[in-house]
Amino acid sequence: MAKSSRTEDKWDSGWRATVNGEPAPILVANHALRAVMVSRGTSTLKFVHGPSSFILGLVLCALAAALLSVGLVIESRRGRRDQGDEHQSLPPWAVTAMPSKSRRMNTSSSAEAIPS
Numbered sequence: 001m002a003k004s005s006r007t008e009d010k011w012d013s014g015w016r017a018t019v020n021g022e023p024a025p026i027l028v029a030n031h032a033l034r035a036v037m038v039s040r041g042t043s044t045l046k047f048v049h050g051p052s053s054f055i056l057g058l059v060l061c062a063l064a065a066a067l068l069s070v071g072l073v074i075e076s077r078r079g080r081r082d083q084g085d086e087h088q089s090l091p092p093w094a095v096t097a098m099p100s101k102s103r104r105m106n107t108s109s110s111a112e113a114i115p116s
Contacts, residue, residue, distance in 0.1 A: 005045055007034045014051030020044050 011034045017024045019038050024045075029035035036045060 005036050005038050007047070009034055012049070012051070014049050014054075016048045016050065018044075018046045018048075 010032055011026070011028045015026050015034060017026050017034075017036045019036060020043055024036050024038075026047075027035040027037070034047070038045060
């Protein structure tokens with residue numbers, strides 16, 4: 001005869017359970033808790049939490065790191081290749097906003113009387 005073993009932890013879809021090394025389904029007890037059916041006697045019950053969202057996050061993070069690394073390698077090789085040029089031009093996406101030394105802002109304020 002089987003009996004349920006209930007935990008006081010919240011049920012979540014990321015949980016996996018084994019009873020005596022065999023996979024076991026996790027049931028929802030009291031609308032929010034985890035429960036697993038076990039046989040009478042001594043059993044080894046093991047819960048492992050591994051939500052798929054965590055795995056997806058790890059994969060996306062690794063992919064982003066790989067793309068960043070490839071981009072840095074390409075950019076460093078491009079930089080070494082262009083070092084021999086004396087007249088380097090800026091890439092089209094670069095914007096320079098260097099103010100001219102001869103152009104100065106007029107900061108003086110003069111108030112004129114308005115005739116009435």
